[in-house]
Amino acid sequence: MLYQFSMHDFEVLLNYPNVTEFFQDKIGYTEFLQSVNGFEKEWDGRKVSELAINSLRALAKNRPQNLFCFRIFNGVNDQKIGRLLSGAIEELATIKDILVFPIPTLIDSQSQACARDFEGTAYDEKRKRVYFNRFLYRVVNDAHVQKLMDKVLNIFIISNDLYGDIDGTRYNWFFGQTNIVHNINYSVISLAKAKVDIQVYDLFKHELAHYFDVCENRIINTVGKHGQHCTTPLCVMQQIDTVQQAVDYAKLRYSKKADTYCKYCIEDIKRAKSIFSLKELLKLK
Numbered sequence: 366m367l368y369q370f371s372m373h374d375f376e377v378l379l380n381y382p383n384v385t386e387f388f389q390d391k392i393g394y395t396e397f398l399q400s401v402n403g404f405e406k407e408w409d410g411r412k413v414s415e416l417a418i419n420s421l422r423a424l425a426k427n428r429p430q431n432l433f434c435f436r437i438f439n440g441v442n443d444q445k446i447g448r449l450l451s452g453a454i455e456e457l458a459t460i461k462d463i464l465v466f467p468i469p470t471l472i473d474s475q476s477q478a479c480a481r482d483f484e485g486t487a488y489d490e491k492r493k494r495v496y497f498n499r500f501l502y503r504v505v506n507d508a509h510v511q512k513l514m515d516k517v518l519n520i521f522i523i524s525n526d527l528y529g530d531i532d533g534t535r536y537n538w539f540f541g542q543t544n545i546v547h548n549i550n551y552s553v554i555s556l557a558k559a560k561v562d563i564q565v566y567d568l569f570k571h572e573l574a575h576y577f578d579v580c581e582n583r584i585i586n587t588v589g590k591h592g593q594h595c596t597t598p599l600c601v602m603q604q605i606d607t608v609q610q611a612v613d614y615a616k617l618r619y620s621k622k623a624d625t626y627c628k629y630c631i632e633d634i635k636r637a638k639s640i641f642s643l644k645e646l647l648k649l650k
């Protein structure tokens with residue numbers, strides 16, 4: 366199940382007393398629903414979207430116990446990219462409960478500016494690409510990311526190529542990296558080598574699934590070259606090393622109408638436990 370909020374809606378969610386009280390078990394379901402129905406898109410003089418109200422109702426109804434949270438910093442000014450990202454998240458949300466903000470299909474100026482700022486300061490003029498380790502340094506030291514964000518996946522979409530040092534190895538370029546540094550979970554994805562939409566779509570599905578430790582603790586159908594990957598034919602979690610391979614593999618997968626994740630990877634995603642808690646988040650505000 367997917368619960369979507371704009372940045373503004375998310376701030377309201379954090380600050381509206383009845384939301385806080387409901388998720389901290391201080392008021393009941395009926396009381397909460399009445400308050401949600403009562404404000405009709407306006408809380409405290411601030412407009413709230415229909416989507417946010419629906420998400421709140423669904424959150425209240427389902428009370429997900431294993432809720433994951435994605436925070437998006439999309440630095441690419443292209444709505445098509447937002448739609449592809451949204452599709453990838455929606456697919457994962459058929460397996461897990463995911464709360465996402467800001468809304469992936471819309472361009473959020475604040476989040477976009479943040480991603481571009483990181484990308485700009487990490488850009489290496491000589492190599493004409495972003496130095497990944499410098500980018501991460503900015504992520505870890507930024508107040509936007511730090512504020513309540515150590516239990517969510519911070520997704521950064523950038524347009525320049527990446528190079529950097531990962532686990533002692535120098536990579537002259539890579540598509541993306543999903544990991545954790547100083548308690549900050551991140552997924553940094555570069556679209557510099559994106560040739561076709563289905564390749565981008567698969568790249569998003571692949572990188573985001575790494576957050577759920579897919580293939581990490583598995584002995585069936587895995588290979589560990591650049592991190593753990595899947596060896597099941599047509600699974601999106603296979604290791605991809607070149608741009609041509611990425612394009613060809615995406616085309617093959619779509620021509621065969623292959624499922625995104627194989628049964629082993631789906632089992633891995635299902636098993637993942639969240640460290641995000643709405644209750645805790647509301648206490649911290």
Ligand SMILES: [Zn+2]
Pocket residue numbers: 571572575592594604
């Ligand atoms: Zn991977």
Ligand SMILES: [Zn+2]
Pocket residue numbers: 595596597600601602603626627628629630
């Ligand atoms: Zn797989």
